[in-house]
Amino acid sequence: MEQIEKLPERHRLLRKLESITDLTEAERQALMELPVHLREFEAGHDIVRAGDRPQASCLILSGFVCRYMLLSDGRRQIVAFHPPGDIPDLQTLHLKTMDHNVGTMAPTTAAFIPHEHLHRLTQQHPGLLHAFWRETLIDAAVFRAWLVSLGRKTAHERIAHLLCEMAMRFASVGLAEDHSYQMPVTQGDIADALGLSNVHVNRVLQDLRRDELIHWRRNTITVLNWKALEDLAGFDPGYLHIRPPALKQ
Amino acid sequence: MEQIEKLPERHRLLRKLESITDLTEAERQALMELPVHLREFEAGHDIVRAGDRPQASCLILSGFVCRYMLLSDGRRQIVAFHPPGDIPDLQTLHLKTMDHNVGTMAPTTAAFIPHEHLHRLTQQHPGLLHAFWRETLIDAAVFRAWLVSLGRKTAHERIAHLLCEMAMRFASVGLAEDHSYQMPVTQGDIADALGLSNVHVNRVLQDLRRDELIHWRRNTITVLNWKALEDLAGFDPGYLHIRPPALKQ
DNA sequence: CGCAGCCTTGAACTCCGTCAACTTCCGTGG
Protein backbone atom coordinates (compact mmCIF):
# COMPACT_ATOMS: atom_id res chain seq x y z
CA MET A 1 0.00 0.00 0.00
CA GLU A 2 2.05 2.92 -1.27
CA GLN A 3 1.06 6.32 -2.56
CA ILE A 4 2.74 9.55 -3.50
CA GLU A 5 1.21 12.68 -2.14
CA LYS A 6 1.66 15.66 0.09
CA LEU A 7 2.12 15.48 3.83
CA PRO A 8 -1.07 14.73 5.71
CA GLU A 9 -1.41 15.34 9.43
CA ARG A 10 1.19 17.97 8.77
CA HIS A 11 0.60 19.56 12.14
CA ARG A 12 2.62 16.80 13.80
CA LEU A 13 5.85 17.51 11.88
CA LEU A 14 5.35 21.25 12.18
CA ARG A 15 4.65 20.88 15.86
CA LYS A 16 7.82 18.88 16.35
CA LEU A 17 10.01 21.37 14.49
CA GLU A 18 8.34 24.33 16.17
CA SER A 19 8.95 22.74 19.54
CA ILE A 20 12.68 23.06 18.91
CA THR A 21 13.04 26.03 16.53
CA ASP A 22 11.37 29.03 14.89
CA LEU A 23 9.80 28.63 11.45
CA THR A 24 8.76 31.32 8.98
CA GLU A 25 5.49 31.10 7.11
CA ALA A 26 7.39 30.31 3.89
CA GLU A 27 9.16 27.44 5.59
CA ARG A 28 5.89 26.02 6.91
CA GLN A 29 4.43 26.29 3.43
CA ALA A 30 7.41 24.55 1.85
CA LEU A 31 7.19 21.69 4.34
CA MET A 32 3.54 21.17 3.56
CA GLU A 33 4.30 21.01 -0.16
CA LEU A 34 6.83 18.18 0.22
CA PRO A 35 5.98 15.15 -1.92
CA VAL A 36 6.21 11.97 0.15
CA HIS A 37 5.58 8.24 -0.10
CA LEU A 38 3.14 7.07 2.55
CA ARG A 39 3.53 3.59 3.96
CA GLU A 40 1.93 1.61 6.76
CA PHE A 41 3.65 -1.02 8.86
CA GLU A 42 2.55 -3.60 11.37
CA ALA A 43 4.07 -3.78 14.83
CA GLY A 44 7.45 -5.53 14.94
CA HIS A 45 8.48 -4.62 11.39
CA ASP A 46 11.90 -3.26 10.44
CA ILE A 47 11.50 -0.05 8.45
CA VAL A 48 15.26 0.27 7.84
CA ARG A 49 18.00 -2.24 8.55
CA ALA A 50 21.69 -1.91 9.39
CA GLY A 51 23.64 -1.94 6.14
CA ASP A 52 20.83 -0.34 4.10
CA ARG A 53 21.60 2.76 2.03
CA PRO A 54 18.22 4.50 1.97
CA GLN A 55 17.40 7.19 -0.61
CA ALA A 56 14.72 8.68 1.63
CA SER A 57 14.17 9.47 5.29
CA CYS A 58 11.03 8.45 7.13
CA LEU A 59 8.85 10.82 9.11
CA ILE A 60 6.72 9.03 11.69
CA LEU A 61 3.11 10.20 11.33
CA SER A 62 1.48 7.82 13.78
CA GLY A 63 2.56 4.82 15.81
CA PHE A 64 5.85 4.32 17.60
CA VAL A 65 9.31 3.15 16.53
CA CYS A 66 12.65 2.39 18.11
CA ARG A 67 16.22 2.25 16.86
CA TYR A 68 18.23 -0.76 17.95
CA MET A 69 21.42 -2.72 17.42
CA LEU A 70 22.00 -6.46 17.72
CA LEU A 71 25.11 -8.30 18.88
CA SER A 72 26.13 -11.51 17.15
CA ASP A 73 24.82 -13.64 20.02
CA GLY A 74 21.40 -12.02 19.98
CA ARG A 75 21.79 -9.43 22.71
CA ARG A 76 19.79 -6.35 21.76
CA GLN A 77 20.28 -2.69 22.68
CA ILE A 78 17.57 -0.19 21.93
CA VAL A 79 19.26 3.20 21.47
CA ALA A 80 16.26 5.45 20.88
CA PHE A 81 12.47 5.70 20.95
CA HIS A 82 10.59 7.91 18.48
CA PRO A 83 7.05 9.22 18.87
CA PRO A 84 5.17 10.72 15.90
CA GLY A 85 6.78 13.85 14.44
CA ASP A 86 10.30 12.41 14.63
CA ILE A 87 12.48 11.48 11.65
CA PRO A 88 14.52 8.60 13.07
CA ASP A 89 16.83 8.16 10.07
CA LEU A 90 17.34 11.82 9.19
CA GLN A 91 21.06 11.15 9.53
CA THR A 92 21.04 9.12 6.28
CA LEU A 93 21.08 12.49 4.51
CA HIS A 94 24.82 12.59 5.28
CA LEU A 95 25.72 9.12 6.60
CA LYS A 96 24.76 6.94 3.69
CA THR A 97 25.03 3.53 5.32
CA MET A 98 22.79 2.67 8.27
CA ASP A 99 24.71 1.31 11.26
CA HIS A 100 21.57 0.24 13.12
CA ASN A 101 17.92 -0.74 12.61
CA VAL A 102 14.67 1.19 12.83
CA GLY A 103 11.76 -1.00 13.88
CA THR A 104 8.09 -0.40 14.67
CA MET A 105 6.72 -1.18 18.12
CA ALA A 106 3.11 -0.60 17.08
CA PRO A 107 1.14 -0.22 13.85
CA THR A 108 2.84 2.77 12.27
CA THR A 109 2.32 5.18 9.39
CA ALA A 110 5.47 6.70 7.95
CA ALA A 111 6.02 9.35 5.28
CA PHE A 112 9.15 8.71 3.21
CA ILE A 113 10.76 11.94 2.04
CA PRO A 114 13.29 11.39 -0.77
CA HIS A 115 16.69 12.85 0.04
CA GLU A 116 16.75 14.83 -3.19
CA HIS A 117 13.67 16.72 -2.02
CA LEU A 118 15.17 17.32 1.39
CA HIS A 119 18.34 18.64 -0.20
CA ARG A 120 16.37 20.94 -2.51
CA LEU A 121 14.25 22.12 0.40
CA THR A 122 17.24 22.96 2.59
CA GLN A 123 18.95 24.77 -0.28
CA GLN A 124 15.96 27.03 -0.72
CA HIS A 125 15.30 27.43 3.00
CA PRO A 126 18.50 27.63 5.06
CA GLY A 127 16.34 27.98 8.15
CA LEU A 128 15.04 24.47 7.61
CA LEU A 129 18.56 23.18 7.13
CA HIS A 130 19.44 24.54 10.55
CA ALA A 131 16.24 23.09 12.00
CA PHE A 132 17.06 19.62 10.69
CA TRP A 133 20.67 19.86 11.80
CA ARG A 134 19.41 20.96 15.17
CA GLU A 135 17.10 17.98 15.35
CA THR A 136 20.02 15.57 14.80
CA LEU A 137 21.97 17.40 17.50
CA ILE A 138 19.14 16.98 19.99
CA ASP A 139 19.09 13.33 19.02
CA ALA A 140 22.73 13.19 20.12
CA ALA A 141 21.93 15.02 23.37
CA VAL A 142 19.41 12.32 24.17
CA PHE A 143 22.06 9.67 23.53
CA ARG A 144 24.32 11.43 26.02
CA ALA A 145 21.58 11.48 28.66
CA TRP A 146 21.03 7.76 28.10
CA LEU A 147 24.77 7.17 28.47
CA VAL A 148 24.68 8.81 31.89
CA SER A 149 21.73 6.61 32.79
CA LEU A 150 23.31 3.35 31.65
CA GLY A 151 26.71 4.20 33.02
CA ARG A 152 26.01 5.73 36.40
CA LYS A 153 22.38 5.34 37.45
CA THR A 154 20.56 2.60 39.34
CA ALA A 155 17.71 0.66 37.77
CA HIS A 156 15.13 2.78 39.62
CA GLU A 157 16.76 6.01 38.44
CA ARG A 158 17.06 4.78 34.84
CA ILE A 159 13.43 3.79 34.53
CA ALA A 160 12.24 6.99 36.20
CA HIS A 161 14.42 9.01 33.82
CA LEU A 162 13.09 7.27 30.72
CA LEU A 163 9.50 7.84 31.84
CA CYS A 164 10.19 11.55 32.46
CA GLU A 165 11.90 11.97 29.11
CA MET A 166 9.13 10.29 27.15
CA ALA A 167 6.51 12.33 29.01
CA MET A 168 8.22 15.54 27.90
CA ARG A 169 8.68 14.41 24.32
CA PHE A 170 5.10 13.20 23.91
CA ALA A 171 3.88 16.43 25.47
CA SER A 172 5.99 18.57 23.13
CA VAL A 173 4.10 17.23 20.10
CA GLY A 174 0.73 17.37 21.80
CA LEU A 175 0.41 13.66 22.54
CA ALA A 176 0.22 13.83 26.33
CA GLU A 177 -2.49 15.06 28.65
CA ASP A 178 -2.35 15.34 32.41
CA HIS A 179 1.06 13.64 32.51
CA SER A 180 -0.43 10.67 30.69
CA TYR A 181 0.72 9.23 27.37
CA GLN A 182 0.50 6.14 25.18
CA MET A 183 3.74 4.23 24.78
CA PRO A 184 3.36 0.76 23.23
CA VAL A 185 6.38 -1.05 24.70
CA THR A 186 6.79 -4.23 26.72
CA GLN A 187 8.83 -4.56 29.87
CA GLY A 188 11.34 -6.50 27.79
CA ASP A 189 11.71 -3.49 25.49
CA ILE A 190 12.38 -1.22 28.46
CA ALA A 191 14.98 -3.73 29.64
CA ASP A 192 16.74 -3.69 26.25
CA ALA A 193 16.74 0.11 26.25
CA LEU A 194 18.14 0.51 29.76
CA GLY A 195 20.61 -2.36 29.95
CA LEU A 196 18.54 -4.39 32.42
CA SER A 197 16.75 -7.75 32.47
CA ASN A 198 12.99 -7.95 31.98
CA VAL A 199 12.66 -9.57 35.41
CA HIS A 200 14.33 -6.64 37.09
CA VAL A 201 12.34 -4.07 35.12
CA ASN A 202 9.23 -5.83 36.34
CA ARG A 203 10.29 -5.57 39.97
CA VAL A 204 11.28 -1.92 39.72
CA LEU A 205 8.00 -1.02 38.02
CA GLN A 206 6.15 -2.69 40.87
CA ASP A 207 8.06 -0.45 43.28
CA LEU A 208 7.19 2.67 41.30
CA ARG A 209 3.52 1.69 41.22
CA ARG A 210 3.46 0.74 44.90
CA ASP A 211 4.96 4.14 45.78
CA GLU A 212 2.33 5.77 43.56
CA LEU A 213 4.82 7.52 41.32
CA ILE A 214 3.24 6.11 38.16
CA HIS A 215 0.30 4.18 36.85
CA TRP A 216 0.74 1.81 33.89
CA ARG A 217 -2.20 0.06 32.28
CA ARG A 218 -1.91 -1.50 28.79
CA ASN A 219 0.05 1.09 26.85
CA THR A 220 -1.02 4.06 28.89
CA ILE A 221 1.53 5.52 31.26
CA THR A 222 0.43 8.11 33.79
CA VAL A 223 2.85 9.99 35.98
CA LEU A 224 1.05 10.36 39.30
CA ASN A 225 3.75 12.28 41.17
CA TRP A 226 5.87 14.26 38.74
CA LYS A 227 8.07 15.92 41.34
CA ALA A 228 8.96 12.65 43.03
CA LEU A 229 9.66 10.89 39.74
CA GLU A 230 11.83 13.76 38.52
CA ASP A 231 13.79 13.80 41.77
CA LEU A 232 14.30 10.06 41.70
CA ALA A 233 15.48 10.24 38.08
CA GLY A 234 17.71 13.27 38.49
CA PHE A 235 15.81 14.57 35.47
CA ASP A 236 16.65 17.99 34.05
CA PRO A 237 14.83 18.59 30.74
CA GLY A 238 17.41 21.07 29.46
CA TYR A 239 19.10 18.48 27.29
CA LEU A 240 15.94 18.07 25.19
CA HIS A 241 16.28 21.73 24.10
CA ILE A 242 12.51 22.07 23.85
CA ARG A 243 11.41 25.69 23.68
CA PRO A 244 9.20 26.69 26.60
CA PRO A 245 6.16 27.74 24.51
CA ALA A 246 6.00 24.21 23.13
CA LEU A 247 5.19 22.85 26.54
CA LYS A 248 2.55 25.39 27.54
CA GLN A 249 -0.75 24.71 25.80
CA MET B 1 48.17 33.63 26.82
CA GLU B 2 45.85 34.37 23.94
CA GLN B 3 46.48 35.33 20.35
CA ILE B 4 44.49 35.80 17.18
CA GLU B 5 45.92 34.22 14.09
CA LYS B 6 45.40 31.68 11.39
CA LEU B 7 45.23 27.95 11.96
CA PRO B 8 48.60 26.40 12.64
CA GLU B 9 49.18 22.67 12.38
CA ARG B 10 46.40 22.87 9.91
CA HIS B 11 47.10 19.40 8.62
CA ARG B 12 45.41 17.89 11.71
CA LEU B 13 42.03 19.51 11.05
CA LEU B 14 42.27 18.83 7.35
CA ARG B 15 43.27 15.27 8.03
CA LYS B 16 40.31 14.78 10.30
CA LEU B 17 37.82 16.19 7.81
CA GLU B 18 39.38 14.33 4.92
CA SER B 19 39.16 11.11 6.88
CA ILE B 20 35.38 11.42 6.79
CA THR B 21 34.62 13.46 3.64
CA ASP B 22 35.94 14.88 0.34
CA LEU B 23 37.27 18.44 0.29
CA THR B 24 37.89 20.68 -2.72
CA GLU B 25 41.02 22.79 -2.96
CA ALA B 26 38.94 25.94 -2.35
CA GLU B 27 37.52 24.42 0.83
CA ARG B 28 40.99 23.50 2.09
CA GLN B 29 42.12 27.03 1.37
CA ALA B 30 39.17 28.57 3.18
CA LEU B 31 39.80 26.41 6.26
CA MET B 32 43.41 27.53 6.39
CA GLU B 33 42.35 31.18 6.25
CA LEU B 34 40.07 30.91 9.29
CA PRO B 35 40.98 33.42 12.01
CA VAL B 36 41.13 31.68 15.39
CA HIS B 37 42.00 32.37 19.01
CA LEU B 38 44.72 30.05 20.24
CA ARG B 39 44.69 28.99 23.88
CA GLU B 40 46.64 26.53 25.97
CA PHE B 41 45.28 24.60 28.94
CA GLU B 42 46.78 22.46 31.66
CA ALA B 43 45.53 18.94 32.32
CA GLY B 44 42.33 18.78 34.34
CA HIS B 45 40.94 22.12 33.17
CA ASP B 46 37.37 22.67 31.98
CA ILE B 47 37.37 24.34 28.57
CA VAL B 48 33.58 24.64 28.50
CA ARG B 49 31.08 23.99 31.27
CA ALA B 50 27.45 22.87 31.33
CA GLY B 51 25.26 25.98 31.18
CA ASP B 52 27.77 28.02 29.16
CA ARG B 53 26.61 29.67 25.94
CA PRO B 54 29.85 29.82 23.96
CA GLN B 55 30.28 32.14 20.97
CA ALA B 56 33.01 29.95 19.49
CA SER B 57 33.79 26.28 19.03
CA CYS B 58 37.14 24.79 19.95
CA LEU B 59 39.27 22.71 17.65
CA ILE B 60 41.73 20.50 19.51
CA LEU B 61 45.21 21.00 18.02
CA SER B 62 47.20 18.93 20.49
CA GLY B 63 46.50 17.16 23.76
CA PHE B 64 43.41 15.21 24.70
CA VAL B 65 39.97 16.14 26.03
CA CYS B 66 36.81 14.43 27.20
CA ARG B 67 33.18 15.42 27.50
CA TYR B 68 31.48 14.51 30.76
CA MET B 69 28.40 15.02 32.89
CA LEU B 70 28.12 15.08 36.70
CA LEU B 71 25.25 13.90 38.88
CA SER B 72 24.32 15.88 41.96
CA ASP B 73 25.99 13.36 44.26
CA GLY B 74 29.29 13.46 42.40
CA ARG B 75 28.94 10.46 40.13
CA ARG B 76 30.63 11.22 36.80
CA GLN B 77 29.95 9.88 33.34
CA ILE B 78 32.41 10.56 30.54
CA VAL B 79 30.45 10.52 27.28
CA ALA B 80 33.24 11.09 24.75
CA PHE B 81 36.99 11.27 24.21
CA HIS B 82 38.50 13.61 21.61
CA PRO B 83 41.96 13.34 20.07
CA PRO B 84 43.48 16.27 18.12
CA GLY B 85 41.54 17.28 15.01
CA ASP B 86 38.17 16.98 16.74
CA ILE B 87 35.83 19.87 17.53
CA PRO B 88 34.11 18.63 20.70
CA ASP B 89 31.61 21.48 21.00
CA LEU B 90 30.76 21.92 17.34
CA GLN B 91 27.14 21.41 18.34
CA THR B 92 27.06 24.83 20.03
CA LEU B 93 26.64 26.23 16.50
CA HIS B 94 22.98 25.19 16.79
CA LEU B 95 22.42 24.18 20.42
CA LYS B 96 23.32 27.38 22.22
CA THR B 97 23.42 26.10 25.80
CA MET B 98 25.94 23.41 26.75
CA ASP B 99 24.36 20.46 28.56
CA HIS B 100 27.71 18.94 29.56
CA ASN B 101 31.37 19.83 30.18
CA VAL B 102 34.48 19.65 28.04
CA GLY B 103 37.61 19.03 30.07
CA THR B 104 41.28 18.45 29.28
CA MET B 105 42.98 15.21 30.28
CA ALA B 106 46.45 16.43 29.31
CA PRO B 107 48.11 19.74 28.45
CA THR B 108 46.08 20.87 25.45
CA THR B 109 46.21 23.52 22.74
CA ALA B 110 42.85 24.55 21.34
CA ALA B 111 41.90 26.89 18.50
CA PHE B 112 38.67 28.78 19.17
CA ILE B 113 36.75 29.47 15.98
CA PRO B 114 34.04 32.13 16.43
CA HIS B 115 30.62 30.93 15.34
CA GLU B 116 30.17 33.93 13.07
CA HIS B 117 33.20 32.78 11.07
CA LEU B 118 31.93 29.23 10.93
CA HIS B 119 28.55 30.44 9.71
CA ARG B 120 30.17 32.63 7.04
CA LEU B 121 32.43 29.76 6.01
CA THR B 122 29.56 27.29 5.63
CA GLN B 123 27.50 29.82 3.68
CA GLN B 124 30.28 30.25 1.16
CA HIS B 125 31.20 26.56 1.08
CA PRO B 126 28.16 24.27 1.34
CA GLY B 127 30.54 21.31 1.12
CA LEU B 128 32.02 22.32 4.44
CA LEU B 129 28.58 22.68 5.96
CA HIS B 130 27.88 19.08 5.03
CA ALA B 131 31.29 18.03 6.34
CA PHE B 132 30.62 19.64 9.72
CA TRP B 133 27.09 18.26 9.90
CA ARG B 134 28.54 14.88 9.03
CA GLU B 135 31.05 15.19 11.83
CA THR B 136 28.28 15.80 14.38
CA LEU B 137 26.42 12.78 12.98
CA ILE B 138 29.47 10.55 13.43
CA ASP B 139 29.70 11.89 16.96
CA ALA B 140 26.19 10.57 17.50
CA ALA B 141 27.10 7.21 15.94
CA VAL B 142 29.87 6.88 18.51
CA PHE B 143 27.37 7.61 21.29
CA ARG B 144 25.20 4.78 19.97
CA ALA B 145 28.12 2.37 19.96
CA TRP B 146 28.89 3.35 23.56
CA LEU B 147 25.23 2.78 24.48
CA VAL B 148 25.49 -0.78 23.18
CA SER B 149 28.66 -1.23 25.22
CA LEU B 150 27.23 0.13 28.47
CA GLY B 151 23.89 -1.55 28.02
CA ARG B 152 24.74 -5.01 26.79
CA LYS B 153 28.47 -5.75 27.00
CA THR B 154 30.61 -7.21 29.78
CA ALA B 155 33.46 -5.25 31.32
CA HIS B 156 36.01 -7.12 29.19
CA GLU B 157 34.07 -6.41 25.99
CA ARG B 158 33.58 -2.75 26.87
CA ILE B 159 37.25 -2.07 27.53
CA ALA B 160 38.31 -3.97 24.43
CA HIS B 161 35.82 -1.99 22.37
CA LEU B 162 37.02 1.35 23.67
CA LEU B 163 40.65 0.44 22.92
CA CYS B 164 39.74 -0.62 19.37
CA GLU B 165 37.76 2.56 18.75
CA MET B 166 40.46 4.86 20.00
CA ALA B 167 43.07 2.99 17.96
CA MET B 168 41.06 3.63 14.80
CA ARG B 169 40.39 7.26 15.61
CA PHE B 170 44.01 8.07 16.46
CA ALA B 171 45.12 6.27 13.31
CA SER B 172 42.67 8.21 11.15
CA VAL B 173 44.42 11.49 12.02
CA GLY B 174 47.90 10.02 11.77
CA LEU B 175 48.53 9.71 15.49
CA ALA B 176 49.01 5.94 15.69
CA GLU B 177 51.80 3.69 14.49
CA ASP B 178 51.91 -0.07 14.60
CA HIS B 179 48.67 -0.22 16.55
CA SER B 180 50.22 2.00 19.21
CA TYR B 181 48.92 5.37 20.39
CA GLN B 182 49.19 7.87 23.22
CA MET B 183 46.06 8.26 25.34
CA PRO B 184 46.58 10.18 28.59
CA VAL B 185 43.82 8.69 30.78
CA THR B 186 43.82 7.00 34.17
CA GLN B 187 42.06 3.76 34.97
CA GLY B 188 39.54 5.84 36.90
CA ASP B 189 38.76 7.79 33.72
CA ILE B 190 38.17 4.55 31.81
CA ALA B 191 35.86 3.47 34.63
CA ASP B 192 33.84 6.71 34.38
CA ALA B 193 33.56 6.30 30.62
CA LEU B 194 32.42 2.68 30.67
CA GLY B 195 30.20 2.62 33.76
CA LEU B 196 32.61 0.54 35.85
CA SER B 197 34.65 0.99 39.04
CA ASN B 198 38.35 1.76 38.89
CA VAL B 199 39.08 -1.45 40.80
CA HIS B 200 37.31 -3.56 38.21
CA VAL B 201 38.94 -1.72 35.30
CA ASN B 202 42.27 -2.53 36.91
CA ARG B 203 41.47 -6.24 37.09
CA VAL B 204 40.19 -6.43 33.53
CA LEU B 205 43.26 -4.63 32.19
CA GLN B 206 45.43 -7.14 33.99
CA ASP B 207 43.56 -9.92 32.18
CA LEU B 208 44.05 -8.22 28.81
CA ARG B 209 47.77 -7.80 29.48
CA ARG B 210 48.19 -11.34 30.78
CA ASP B 211 46.50 -12.67 27.62
CA GLU B 212 48.84 -10.47 25.56
CA LEU B 213 46.05 -8.59 23.82
CA ILE B 214 47.47 -5.20 24.78
CA HIS B 215 50.45 -3.48 26.32
CA TRP B 216 49.93 -0.32 28.41
CA ARG B 217 52.85 1.66 29.75
CA ARG B 218 52.42 5.25 30.98
CA ASN B 219 50.13 6.77 28.36
CA THR B 220 51.14 4.51 25.53
CA ILE B 221 48.68 1.82 24.54
CA THR B 222 49.79 -0.89 22.12
CA VAL B 223 47.42 -3.42 20.67
CA LEU B 224 49.44 -6.63 20.49
CA ASN B 225 46.76 -8.88 18.98
CA TRP B 226 44.32 -6.83 16.95
CA LYS B 227 42.23 -9.73 15.74
CA ALA B 228 41.71 -11.13 19.23
CA LEU B 229 40.88 -7.73 20.70
CA GLU B 230 38.42 -6.96 17.91
CA ASP B 231 36.72 -10.35 18.36
CA LEU B 232 36.48 -9.91 22.09
CA ALA B 233 35.02 -6.42 21.65
CA GLY B 234 32.62 -7.32 18.85
CA PHE B 235 34.16 -4.31 17.11
CA ASP B 236 32.97 -3.33 13.64
CA PRO B 237 34.49 0.02 12.59
CA GLY B 238 31.66 0.83 10.17
CA TYR B 239 29.98 3.15 12.68
CA LEU B 240 32.97 5.50 12.62
CA HIS B 241 32.30 6.17 8.92
CA ILE B 242 36.00 6.65 8.25
CA ARG B 243 36.82 6.53 4.55
CA PRO B 244 39.19 3.68 3.68
CA PRO B 245 41.99 5.85 2.18
CA ALA B 246 42.28 7.64 5.53
CA LEU B 247 43.47 4.46 7.18
CA LYS B 248 46.03 3.37 4.59
CA GLN B 249 49.26 5.31 4.90
C1' DC C 1 -12.14 -21.18 24.33
C1' DG C 2 -7.61 -21.93 23.53
C1' DC C 3 -3.25 -20.23 22.68
C1' DA C 4 0.68 -17.13 22.66
C1' DG C 5 2.84 -13.43 24.42
C1' DC C 6 3.54 -10.94 28.37
C1' DC C 7 3.66 -10.33 33.24
C1' DT C 8 4.88 -12.12 37.82
C1' DT C 9 7.20 -14.73 41.38
C1' DG C 10 10.90 -17.32 43.89
C1' DA C 11 15.47 -19.14 44.58
C1' DA C 12 20.15 -19.45 43.47
C1' DC C 13 23.92 -17.29 41.63
C1' DT C 14 27.55 -13.84 39.81
C1' DC C 15 29.59 -10.05 38.17
C1' DC C 16 31.03 -6.15 39.75
C1' DG C 17 31.11 -2.50 43.55
C1' DT C 18 32.81 -0.93 48.00
C1' DC C 19 36.15 -0.45 51.43
C1' DA C 20 40.54 -0.25 52.99
C1' DA C 21 45.26 -1.10 52.90
C1' DC C 22 49.42 -1.35 50.46
C1' DT C 23 52.72 -0.50 46.55
C1' DT C 24 54.58 1.68 42.62
C1' DC C 25 55.58 5.46 40.04
C1' DC C 26 57.11 9.93 39.02
C1' DG C 27 57.77 14.91 39.55
C1' DT C 28 59.64 18.19 42.72
C1' DG C 29 62.73 20.29 45.61
C1' DG C 30 66.40 20.11 48.81
Add this chain to the structure above:
DNA sequence: CCACGGAAGTTGACGGAGTTCAAGGCTGCG
Protein backbone atom coordinates in the same frame (compact mmCIF):
# COMPACT_ATOMS: atom_id res chain seq x y z
C1' DC D 1 71.47 12.36 43.92
C1' DC D 2 68.28 11.22 47.14
C1' DA D 3 64.23 12.09 49.97
C1' DC D 4 59.63 13.16 49.94
C1' DG D 5 54.71 13.48 48.75
C1' DG D 6 50.82 12.75 46.12
C1' DA D 7 48.50 10.52 42.60
C1' DA D 8 47.73 6.30 40.34
C1' DG D 9 47.93 1.36 40.28
C1' DT D 10 47.21 -3.08 42.88
C1' DT D 11 45.36 -6.48 46.09
C1' DG D 12 42.03 -8.99 49.18
C1' DA D 13 37.71 -9.58 51.60
C1' DC D 14 33.11 -8.85 51.59
C1' DG D 15 28.57 -7.44 50.07
C1' DG D 16 24.87 -6.31 47.03
C1' DA D 17 22.35 -4.90 42.88
C1' DG D 18 20.89 -7.18 39.30
C1' DT D 19 20.90 -11.77 36.42
C1' DT D 20 19.51 -16.31 35.31
C1' DC D 21 16.56 -20.09 35.33
C1' DA D 22 12.27 -21.96 35.71
C1' DA D 23 7.56 -22.18 36.71
C1' DG D 24 3.05 -20.29 36.97
C1' DG D 25 -0.65 -16.74 35.98
C1' DC D 26 -2.96 -13.34 33.34
C1' DT D 27 -5.06 -11.28 29.30
C1' DG D 28 -6.44 -10.15 24.94
C1' DC D 29 -7.12 -11.85 20.39
C1' DG D 30 -8.36 -15.11 16.78
